Amino acid sequence: MFRRAVRFAAAAALAALPWISTPSQAQEWRGWNIHPPDYPVSRGMDRFTELVAQRTNNRIRMRTYHSAQLGQQDEAIQQMRIGSIDFAEFNMSGLNNIVPSTQVLTLPFIFRDVAHQHMVVDGPIGDTVGEDLEKAGFVVLAWYDAGARSMYGRRPIRTPEDMRGLKIRVQTSDLWIDIMRALGANATPLPYGEVYTSLQSGVLDAAENNWPSYESSRHFEVARYFTTTEHSNVPEILAVSRQRWNRLNPADREILRTAARESAAYQRQLWAERERVSREKVIAAGVQVIDITDRSPWARLMEPVYAKYASDPRMAELVRRIREAR
Numbered sequence: 001m002f003r004r005a006v007r008f009a010a011a012a013a014l015a016a017l018p019w020i021s022t023p024s025q026a027q028e029w030r031g032w033n034i035h036p037p038d039y040p041v042s043r044g045m046d047r048f049t050e051l052v053a054q055r056t057n058n059r060i061r062m063r064t065y066h067s068a069q070l071g072q073q074d075e076a077i078q079q080m081r082i083g084s085i086d087f088a089e090f091n092m093s094g095l096n097n098i099v100p101s102t103q104v105l106t107l108p109f110i111f112r113d114v115a116h117q118h119m120v121v122d123g124p125i126g127d128t129v130g131e132d133l134e135k136a137g138f139v140v141l142a143w144y145d146a147g148a149r150s151m152y153g154r155r156p157i158r159t160p161e162d163m164r165g166l167k168i169r170v171q172t173s174d175l176w177i178d179i180m181r182a183l184g185a186n187a188t189p190l191p192y193g194e195v196y197t198s199l200q201s202g203v204l205d206a207a208e209n210n211w212p213s214y215e216s217s218r219h220f221e222v223a224r225y226f227t228t229t230e231h232s233n234v235p236e237i238l239a240v241s242r243q244r245w246n247r248l249n250p251a252d253r254e255i256l257r258t259a260a261r262e263s264a265a266y267q268r269q270l271w272a273e274r275e276r277v278s279r280e281k282v283i284a285a286g287v288q289v290i291d292i293t294d295r296s297p298w299a300r301l302m303e304p305v306y307a308k309y310a311s312d313p314r315m316a317e318l319v320r321r322i323r324e325a326r
């Protein structure tokens with residue numbers, strides 16, 4: 001009797017996990033994305049899921065829920081770790097507190113330009129950070145572009161002194177709080193989806209992001225001054241939950257990795273174009289752009305941030321390797 005009950009329970013559990021019941025059966029994967037469907041990240045993810053479906057003859061069917069339909073970023077990160085979300089595209093910032101080596105890729109002014117960043121994330125340094133991410137539950141398949149982040153506010157920000165006392169939104173990351181502290185601003189960690197109304201109501205004075213996010217989130221309607229500080233070039237990952245990854249066979253893993261890399265090449269092309277288009281769009285909508293040509297006063301203020309985050313030997317070594325990469 002008891003044994004039958006156990007067998008029944010085991011069968012029921014297997015039925016609830018269709019992907020392990022029979023290997024040939026189709027799998028349905030749930031993917032998280034913060035951005036709207038026409039955003040370069042979203043189109044990259046769509047390309048990835050199409051390629052995987054084609055190359056597995058629809059055995060692995062992935063559905064991406066765009067526009068943060070499955071929750072805000074912090075929740076999605078937790079859900080990936082427990083495996084209730086199967087894949088996602090994340091900015092490093094939200095992972096900074098969980099995986100310290102992601103901080104080096106977030107540090108202000110660490111990359112010389114986009115080519116330098118690509119060389120770093122696509123090479124051994126990216127692999128090192130990827131190994132740390134994997135231990136925390138995120139298997140990195142490819143690195144996506146997210147351009148440079150700049151400050152924007154309800155009032156013009158022209159110099160670092162203008163940052164003093166500003167209530168500025170950051171992502172959930174101690175590093176970002178310290179970056180703002182070094183500028184004399186008051187950092188407020190808030191989900192992306194709450195920034196618009198907080199700027200509108202004056203709970204926030206400012207935020208920071210890249211051109212495409214500033215435009216697609218419509219923050220430009222409520223924070224009319226954009227200052228090209230370009231203070232961080234923090235990259236993003238397309239990742240699969242380790243829970244899911246562990247159940248894949250080597251051939252399928254290879255299909256996913258290749259499809260992800262192809263999708264990243266596509267996303268990067270779309271990204272460069274969208275940065276230009278978004279910039280033009282917000283300027284046409286009346287945004288005032290304050291161009292920063294000399295970023296050294298901003299960079300100098302970041303010394304305490306480097307002192308804190310690049311002080312332990314492993315971090316210092318990563319920073320050195322990034323700087324020396326050519």
Ligand code: GTR
Binds near residue numbers: 090093192213
């Ligand atoms: C965007 C990024 C998102 C998220 C967002 C934010 O540029 O693509 O992943 O990090 O910024 O500021 O919350």
